[in-house]
Amino acid sequence: MDASREVFNSAYLSYQDSSSGVLFFNTGIYTGDIRRLSPNNWVNIDVINDKYLEPCFLPDSGTAYRYLGKGMCIMKGWKLKPVNPDGRVSIDAPEGFKIIDFDVHTVISSQSQATNAAPIGVVSNTDSQIVLQTQ
Secondary structure, eight states: OOOOSGGGGGOOSSOOOTTOOEEEESOOOOOTTOOOOOTTSGGGEEEESOTTTGGGGSGGGGSSEEEEETTEEEESSOOOOOOOTTSEEEEEOOTTOOOOOOOOOOOOSSHHHHHSOOOEEEEEEOSSEEEEEEO
C-alpha cells in the first residue's frame, strides 16, 4: 500500500468510535507517515511487540519511554532539573500527554547540605504540570 497520497492525510490506524478496541499483537506493521491514532479511543488500542507501532504511543518517538499498554507509558530513566532561586521546580508532561504519577528526589552537592533536611511540597498541579517547592 502506498500511503503517500493526500487521501491518507486524515487516515487513522483504528476506528474512531470510543467503544471500539483493537489489539496489534506481533504484527510488525509499518505505516510510513500514517502515525495518527484516534483521539477518541486512544486507550482502547493495544500494541504488543510491534516495533513500528509502539513509538506512535510514546512521546519523542519512544527514545526515553516504554509503552505499558492501554494508552500509558513510563519514562525509562530519571530527568534532572535545577531548582530555581525561589526554591521551585516544575515537572512538565510531554506535549499531548498527561502526568499520572511521579517521583521526586533532591540531589545535593555538599556534605553541609545533607545535614539540613529539604522537604519538598506541591505548590500546584494539573494533568500537564506539577510545580514543587523546597523550603
